[in-house]
Amino acid sequence: MSWDFQTDAAYQEKLDWVERFVREEIEPADRMYDHPLDMADPVRNALIPPLQAQVREKELWACHLGPELGGPGYGQLKLALLNELIGTTLSGPVVFGTQAPDSGNAEVLAHFGTPELKERYLQPLLDGEIASCFSMTEPSGGSDPTGFTCQAVRHGDEYVINGEKWFSSNAKFASFLVLMAVTDPDAERHKRASMFIVPADTPGIEIVRNVGVAAHGGKEGTHAYVRYTDVRIPADHLLGEEGGGFEVAQVRLGGGRIHHAMRTVALVRKSLDLMLERAVSRETRGRRLADMQLVQEMIADSWVQLEQFRLLVLRTAWKIDQVKDYKKVIADIAGVKVAMPKVLNDVAGRALQLHGSLGISTEMPFSKYVLESFHMAIADGATEVHKQSLAKQLLRGVTPAPDLFPSEHGLRLDAQARAKYADVLAAVGTGGE
Numbered sequence: 001m002s003w004d005f006q007t008d009a010a011y012q013e014k015l016d017w018v019e020r021f022v023r024e025e026i027e028p029a030d031r032m033y034d035h036p037l038d039m040a041d042p043v044r045n046a047l048i049p050p051l052q053a054q055v056r057e058k059e060l061w062a063c064h065l066g067p068e069l070g071g072p073g074y075g076q077l078k079l080a081l082l083n084e085l086i087g088t089t090l091s092g093p094v095v096f097g098t099q100a101p102d103s104g105n106a107e108v109l110a111h112f113g114t115p116e117l118k119e120r121y122l123q124p125l126l127d128g129e130i131a132s133c134f135s136m137t138e139p140s141g142g143s144d145p146t147g148f149t150c151q152a153v154r155h156g157d158e159y160v161i162n163g164e165k166w167f168s169s170n171a172k173f174a175s176f177l178v179l180m181a182v183t184d185p186d187a188e189r190h191k192r193a194s195m196f197i198v199p200a201d202t203p204g205i206e207i208v209r210n211v212g213v214a215a216h217g218g219k220e221g222t223h224a225y226v227r228y229t230d231v232r233i234p235a236d237h238l239l240g241e242e243g244g245g246f247e248v249a250q251v252r253l254g255g256g257r258i259h260h261a262m263r264t265v266a267l268v269r270k271s272l273d274l275m276l277e278r279a280v281s282r283e284t285r286g287r288r289l290a291d292m293q294l295v296q297e298m299i300a301d302s303w304v305q306l307e308q309f310r311l312l313v314l315r316t317a318w319k320i321d322q323v324k325d326y327k328k329v330i331a332d333i334a335g336v337k338v339a340m341p342k343v344l345n346d347v348a349g350r351a352l353q354l355h356g357s358l359g360i361s362t363e364m365p366f367s368k369y370v371l372e373s374f375h376m377a378i379a380d381g382a383t384e385v386h387k388q389s390l391a392k393q394l395l396r397g398v399t400p401a402p403d404l405f406p407s408e409h410g411l412r413l414d415a416q417a418r419a420k421y422a423d424v425l426a427a428v429g430t431g432g433e
């Protein structure tokens with residue numbers, strides 16, 4: 001039997017290095033640029049590649065990938081332990097080659113891309129030389145992808161794409177977009193759409209505007225409102241089967257959700273650490289905050305939430321490593337996705353509160369973290385949708401009660417026990433009364 005909460009010594013050594021590297025190299029670098037994928041920024045270009053080189057040297061580049069794709073093949077559990085160290089940084093995922101949406105797009109290309117597409121896009125993406133975009137959500141609503149209208153129509157050996165997409169993150173930095181478009185509006189709901197690779201320099205792609213997210217700062221937003229007008233791509237840019245868009249989406253979204261959660265552990269832990277420091281540093285009415293019972297309750301509740309969430313994330317990562325199929329862990333991933341925004345909102349909110357006016361200021365990270373919790377509750381599927389999905393998974397195959405009363409109804413259990421021990425009752429002569 002194996003049931004172990006320890007990290008092996010060799011990997012722990014790497015994690016110790018990561019912790020120092022984050023503190024001494026990535027955190028200061030993060031204060032020097034707007035976006036770690038903005039390859040037009042000379043400061044970014046001077047700082048990030050040397051950091052990536054150090055990560056490669058330590059064999060920690062693209063830890064989500066197996067050796068066939070140039071990763072070390074550590075698996076999701078080890079990736080989780082790494083991500084919970086880099087998750088507070090802006091550029092950690094880029095420095096370690098694990099940033100979304102590139103990580104998911106690489107998986108999709110590896111699974112479904114032709115050899116030509118892999119050569120043109122996968123290798124440079126894995127090497128961190130280019131960035132990519134995932135263009136699925138539409139302006140009319142993202143929660144129900146079966147209602148999408150952006151269309152790809154086959155003409156000879158090309159597809160012609162017309163429609164609009166919304167919140168296509170990093171489109172302005174991307175060399176290609178992974179696009180979901182309707183190929184057969186009359187098909188069964190989950191067979192209507194297909195997934196494509198669209199080279200970013202194809203005529204007809206227009207970024208209507210780049211939308212910003214309050215928590216993310218930066219001079220200009222990075223979430224593109226994209227219009228596709230008569231965009232022509234070769235037919236072999238279809239990923240998987242025509243009508244298989246939902247299946248392809250599952251390959252990338254499962255991983256993306258759990259990777260976000262691993263990094264969120266870092267934000268929650270940082271919030272708690274800063275809360276603890278504040279509690280022993282600040283005095284009011286002649287006592288430290290740490291000595292007030294209401295503050296102690298905030299601290300205790302935060303620790304419990306962090307540890308519960310972290311264990312759920314780590315166990316889900318471990319399960320993915322066991323079954324190697326996100327679809328088989330779909331309920332666990334939905335549970336993690338549901339827990340994530342609440343835990344971050346609660347703990348970062350308490351940290352903000354304990355820091356008072358300083359806590360809500362832009363000089364501390366808490367207001368960003370609180371807003372980030374809403375990002376977690378919306379992106380990759382709204383919390384409500386994941387709650388529904390989790391409940392449906394849990395309800396699947398459950399047997400109804402045998403009659404009007406639950407199977408564990410006390411009177412039923414009494415009767416069953418009396419039947420089981422009828423001989424004992426007969427022997428002692430009580431008759432069960």
Ligand SMILES: Cc1cc2nc3c(=O)[nH]c(=O)nc-3n(C[C@H](O)[C@H](O)[C@H](O)COP(=O)(O)OP(=O)(O)OC[C@H]3O[C@@H](n4cnc5c(N)ncnc54)[C@H](O)[C@@H]3O)c2cc1C
Nearest residue numbers: 134135136137141142143167168169378379380381382384
């Ligand atoms: C920071 C960020 C980055 C993103 N990056 C990308 C990206 O790179 N590519 C991409 O394609 N998309 C991206 N998205 C979009 C994201 O996937 C969508 O925002 C999400 O799917 C929800 O769609 P919507 O915003 O249109 O909300 P809507 O679908 O309009 O839903 C709005 C709200 O309605 C409620 N709701 C919806 N459905 C249900 C239900 N079944 N039951 C109860 N309540 C419900 C929820 O409260 C939900 O938040 C990103 C979003 C964010 C915030």
